[in-house]
Amino acid sequence: MADLSLDLCGVHFKNPIIAASGTFGFGREYDELYDIGALGGISVKGLCLGGRVGNPPSRITETPSGMLNCVGLQNPGIESFIEHDLPWLLTKDVNVIANFFGTSIDSYCAAAEAFAPTGVHMLEMNISCPNVHDGGVAFGVKPESVYEITKAVKAHSRQPLIVKLTPNVSDITENALAAQEAGADAISLINTLTGIAVDVHRRRMILANNTGGLSGPAVRPVALRMVWQCAKKVSIPIIGLGGIETGEDAAAFMLCGAKAVQVGTANFTDPFACPRIARELDAYCDAQKIANPQEIVGTLKSY
Numbered sequence: 001m002a003d004l005s006l007d008l009c010g011v012h013f014k015n016p017i018i019a020a021s022g023t024f025g026f027g028r029e030y031d032e033l034y035d036i037g038a039l040g041g042i043s044v045k046g047l048c049l050g051g052r053v054g055n056p057p058s059r060i061t062e063t064p065s066g067m068l069n070c071v072g073l074q075n076p077g078i079e080s081f082i083e084h085d086l087p088w089l090l091t092k093d094v095n096v097i098a099n100f101f102g103t104s105i106d107s108y109c110a111a112a113e114a115f116a117p118t119g120v121h122m123l124e125m126n127i128s129c130p131n132v133h134d135g136g137v138a139f140g141v142k143p144e145s146v147y148e149i150t151k152a153v154k155a156h157s158r159q160p161l162i163v164k165l166t167p168n169v170s171d172i173t174e175n176a177l178a179a180q181e182a183g184a185d186a187i188s189l190i191n192t193l194t195g196i197a198v199d200v201h202r203r204r205m206i207l208a209n210n211t212g213g214l215s216g217p218a219v220r221p222v223a224l225r226m227v228w229q230c231a232k233k234v235s236i237p238i239i240g241l242g243g244i245e246t247g248e249d250a251a252a253f254m255l256c257g258a259k260a261v262q263v264g265t266a267n268f269t270d271p272f273a274c275p276r277i278a279r280e281l282d283a284y285c286d287a288q289k290i291a292n293p294q295e296i297v298g299t300l301k302s303y
């Protein structure tokens with residue numbers, strides 16, 4: 001058995017497998033199936049102060065090798081999470097990553113500050129949701145605004161700050177560098193790719209929001225490319241995600257430069273995906289005679 005553990009921004013992880021935000025709720029439903037303490041971490045559903053109802057249906061549709069969603073950041077609010085869900089989560093042997101967003105720089109800062117007195121282990125700032133109009137990706141496209149919001153929020157953060165980047169830009173490395181220069185402790189990528197689905201019989205859009213975010217195996221080659229590009233530019237840790245379904249997929253992201261990975265849409269097709277991927281990564285390490293997968297981070301050879 002390999003040692004899968006790692007240090008991420010001063011936080012100890014037993015393995016590099018993290019459940020991705022928006023695909024794992026607050027972990028309760030999955031904990032009925034297996035002990036979520038088997039995972040390195042959980043990035044909880046994106047939270048804002050006061051909560052949010054999200055977009056009207058229809059909000060999800062299947063696509064070839066993936067799905068489109070426009071859930072629109074529905075959440076019960078940071079206050080409710082801290083009161084009702086976090087105490088339970090903190091009894092589990094798993095790192096809790098608070099994924100959060102706001103609608104202005106001030107509300108992003110206030111959200112980060114609300115977690116300061118709590119036991120959450122890390123913060124993940126979502127400036128990359130394509131499905132809301134008043135926030136989310138509005139701050140995540142231009143390097144100048146990535147810099148501005150990261151700098152402001154970092155000053156209000158007590159826990160290490162991960163900045164989650166959008167792939168819906170021409171050069172994601174500019175935003176990765178902007179986040180690093182502004183003081184981000186780590187970056188995670190990718191959030192979903194904007195797409196649409198067409199009902200040709202009714203000749204109308206399938207999603208009520210018209211556009212949605214594409215995720216799942218269909219986006220994996222794009223996500224791998226972006227992690228590989230960013231790893232050549234930044235020195236802060238990278239958390240890679242986008243279409244990971246197996247331990248070998250996780251290894252591919254690590255070879256490209258990700259220290260840890262997140263698993264999203266795969267949780268919907270296989271609710272046991274996260275612990276299975278951890279076991280498969282272990283088996284890959286044994287087969288490759290690797291003592292710890294951190295050894296392979298960023299070691300991908302060119303053809």
Ligand SMILES: Cc1cc2nc3c(=O)[nH]c(=O)nc-3n(C[C@H](O)[C@H](O)[C@H](O)COP(=O)(O)O)c2cc1C
Nearest residue numbers: 020021022046069126190191215216242243264265
């Ligand atoms: C239904 C759904 C809801 C999501 N909600 C969030 C969210 O609240 N915050 C966030 O940062 N990302 C959210 N995401 C994006 C995922 O965390 C992830 O970045 C993306 O789906 C790519 O990874 P995957 O292909 O493994 O799913 C959501 C994705 C899906 C499919």
